[in-house]
Amino acid sequence: MTLHLYDSMTHRTREFVPLVPGRVSIYHCGLTVQSAPHLGHIRKEVVFDVLRRWLTASGYDVKIVANVTDIDDKILRKSAEQGIEWYALAYHFELELHRAYQALGCLPPTYEPRATGHIPEMVELVQLLIERGHAYAAEDGSGDVYFDVQSWPDYGMLSGQRVSDMEPAEDSDPRGKRDPHDFALWKGRTDDSEPETASWQTPWGRGRPGWHLECSAMAGKYLGDAFDIHGGGLDLRFPHHENELAQSAAAGRPFANFWMHNAWVTAAGEKMSKSLGNGALVTEVTQQYPPRAVRFYLLAPHYRSAIEFSDTSLAEATASLARIDSFLDRAHDLVGDTAPADPLPEAFVAAMDDDLGTPTAVATIYTTIKQGNQALDAGDADAVRKAYAAVRAMLGVLGLDPADPIWAAYAGGGADLTPVVDGLVKALLDQRQEARARKDYAAADGIRDSLAALGVQVEDTPQGPKWSVKH
Numbered sequence: 001m002t003l004h005l006y007d008s009m010t011h012r013t014r015e016f017v018p019l020v021p022g023r024v025s026i027y028h029c030g031l032t033v034q035s036a037p038h039l040g041h042i043r044k045e046v047v048f049d050v051l052r053r054w055l056t057a058s059g060y061d062v063k064i065v066a067n068v069t070d071i072d073d074k075i076l077r078k079s080a081e082q083g084i085e086w087y088a089l090a091y092h093f094e095l096e097l098h099r100a101y102q103a104l105g106c107l108p109p110t111y112e113p114r115a116t117g118h119i120p121e122m123v124e125l126v127q128l129l130i131e132r133g134h135a136y137a138a139e140d141g142s143g144d145v146y147f148d149v150q151s152w153p154d155y156g157m158l159s160g161q162r163v164s165d166m167e168p169a170e171d172s173d174p175r176g177k178r179d180p181h182d183f184a185l186w187k188g189r190t191d192d193s194e195p196e197t198a199s200w201q202t203p204w205g206r207g208r209p210g211w212h213l214e215c216s217a218m219a220g221k222y223l224g225d226a227f228d229i230h231g232g233g234l235d236l237r238f239p240h241h242e243n244e245l246a247q248s249a250a251a252g253r254p255f256a257n258f259w260m261h262n263a264w265v266t267a268a269g270e271k272m273s274k275s276l277g278n279g280a281l282v283t284e285v286t287q288q289y290p291p292r293a294v295r296f297y298l299l300a301p302h303y304r305s306a307i308e309f310s311d312t313s314l315a316e317a318t319a320s321l322a323r324i325d326s327f328l329d330r331a332h333d334l335v336g337d338t339a340p341a342d343p344l345p346e347a348f349v350a351a352m353d354d355d356l357g358t359p360t361a362v363a364t365i366y367t368t369i370k371q372g373n374q375a376l377d378a379g380d381a382d383a384v385r386k387a388y389a390a391v392r393a394m395l396g397v398l399g400l401d402p403a404d405p406i407w408a409a410y411a412g413g414g415a416d417l418t419p420v421v422d423g424l425v426k427a428l429l430d431q432r433q434e435a436r437a438r439k440d441y442a443a444a445d446g447i448r449d450s451l452a453a454l455g456v457q458v459e460d461t462p463q464g465p466k467w468s469v470k471h
Contacts, residue, residue: 003058003353005229006304008237008259009158013355018228019257024060025227026052027219027256029236030112032069032211033093034078037100039280039298039309040265044233046295047262047303047356049106049399051229054352057344057397065222066109067215068094071116071208076198086198087116100282104295105399105406113218115209119200121217122209125251126185126202134250135185138176143188143205147247149181155246158259159238169239171210183243184210212243219244220253230256237261263306265298280309292400292407293318299398300362304355324391325402326468327369330376331388333466338385340393340401348394358398365394425456429465432458 003016018024028048031041048064055062070090079086094114101108126145129135134151138144149155149163156162168180188207189199199206209217219227232241241259248255267280286294288311297317301307332338343349345368351360372387395401428447435443448458451467459466 001350001353003055004355005258005260006355008261011160016228016258018060019226022059022061024055024062024229025223026062026064026229026231027215027223027227028064028066028230029215029232029240030066030068031093031097032072032074033090033097034072034074035093036096036281036283037093038265039282039285039294040233041097042100042104042282043265043298043307044231044262045101045106046104046298046399048231050299050303050358050397051231051260051356052107053397053399054356062110063223064109065111065113065219067218068097068112068114069211069214070094070114071198072211076194080193086195096283102406103282103286103291104298105292105404107399107406111222113222115214115218118214118217118221119209121221122186122213123200123202125213125217125220125247128251129185129247132250132252134247136178137204138188140176142173142176142190143186143202143207144173144176144184145186145204146177146182147185147243147250148178149183149246150179152246152250154249156242158242158245161238161242183212183239185213185247186210212240212247215240216244216248216251216253216255219255220248225252226254227256229258229260231260231262234261234263260303262303265307265309267309285314289314289318290321292402293321296321296398296400299358302355302357302359321400322468324365324369324395324400327372327376328388328391328402329466329468331372331384331391334376335381335385335388338389338392340396341386341389342393344393344397345390348397352397361394361398365391368394425451425467429458429467433465 004013005016006013026048028044031037045066048066052062052064070087075090076086079089082089126135129147130137130145133148135145135147138146156166163181166181168174169177169183171184174180186202186204186207187210188205189196196206199208219230230241230244237259241261245255265280282294289297294314294317297314298307300317300320307313345364347367348361348364351357351364354360368387368390372384372391375383375387392401392403396404399406428451432444432447435441435447451458457468459468
């Protein structure tokens with residue numbers, strides 16, 4: 001089976017064939033950097049990181065672009081409320097976003113363009129749409145420019161809606177619109193309370209870009225008029241992606257060949273969002289649970305299935321990952337360093353080729369671990385080595401291989417403390433063994449209890465004491 005992906009445009013799973021053989025181009029909408037990212041935001045990053053890793057493992061050269069929206073109504077409002085420059089607030093939360101990517105083991109995109117760095121491309125796109133009869137400048141002199149929805153018969157194709165059934169666009173003052181559904185391409189600066197640094201000179205006066213315009217301009221610049229995959233959270237399908245598609249297609253650009261949308265992380269059944277105040281910040285959750293376990297929690301369900309946020313779910317993910325790591329540790333003790341398997345297990349490949357079927361892929365990992373544990377009990381080193389290599393390879397595709405340097409680099413804030421911790425624990429275990437050898441069981445138990453108080457669990461095995469960290 002070749003890779004098949006669910007296309008939100010056609011509402012069916014279809015074979016993925018890249019526009020350029022051997023190469024895949026992806027654009028997914030990044031964050032509006034107005035506040036710290038929560039799990040609802042970062043799920044999209046994890047989903048597309050897994051997609052990227054799977055495409056790479058499948059032999060493709062992947063180019064992935066994810067933007068940063070650093071100019072927006074909310075950024076301006078929040079910066080004014082806090083009494084700081086809008087660009088300083090945006091940059092602060094852009095860095096927060098990067099830390100969240102890193103904390104959950106996401107590879108950086110090929111490029112991460114900022115909206116404010118692409119004003120000329122946006123102005124050029126607006127001018128093209130006006131020339132083609134699909135956009136107009138407001139007659140009230142506000143400097144606003146709107147996309148003429150009625151001029152584009154295919155508007156609503158992505159979300160499956162008719163214009164007559166849509167709510168009016170609320171992204172600008174409706175007084176300058178010909179139709180309440182028309183959306184803003186450019187917003188004129190009419191409010192002197194807004195900082196002048198948040199506006200740019202254009203043929204229509206000073207102003208700033210509309211949100212939808214930004215992504216069309218940046219995707220076109222770095223991926224061309226046509227590219228393979230456009231993605232984001234399900235909440236972006238309408239109006240954001242619908243508007244991107246309309247303005248790009250109306251400008252004569254084919255745009256995306258596939259549309260992918262991941263489902264939400266919910267809290268008490270509600271979409272996790274900043275506006276509802278129910279977001280679990282990545283910085284907070286990764287202090288309570290191991291970052292690898294948080295990533296596992298986000299990717300184990302299918303990307304088109306909603307995830308309910310709960311401490312129970314995160315605790316279960318932590319325990320599941322600990323069982324996986326326990327097998328890796330036991331297998332490593334027997335067979336030593338073993339490179340990840342190539343090729344990957346057929347069941348895992350089939351699952352991932354079926355619209356990134358991570359639930360079945362994870363089940364394949366568990367099945368392989370069960371076989372590996374049986375081989376461990378039987379002392380079958382060859383079978384253990386095979387299972388160990390397969391598990392590492394599958395974890396690598398999911399971005400969960402504990403041996404990946406990305407986890408060592410980020411787990412301790414940049415410094416890999418693993419050798420230090422290993423050495424200290426080993427020294428204490430050696431002291432415990434010496435105490436037991438001289439039958440000083442009180443001292444041996446004291447060392448074990450001290451380690452337990454620090455979260456280190458000691459297990460005595462025929463091969464000697466083994467330790468692990470309790471979560």
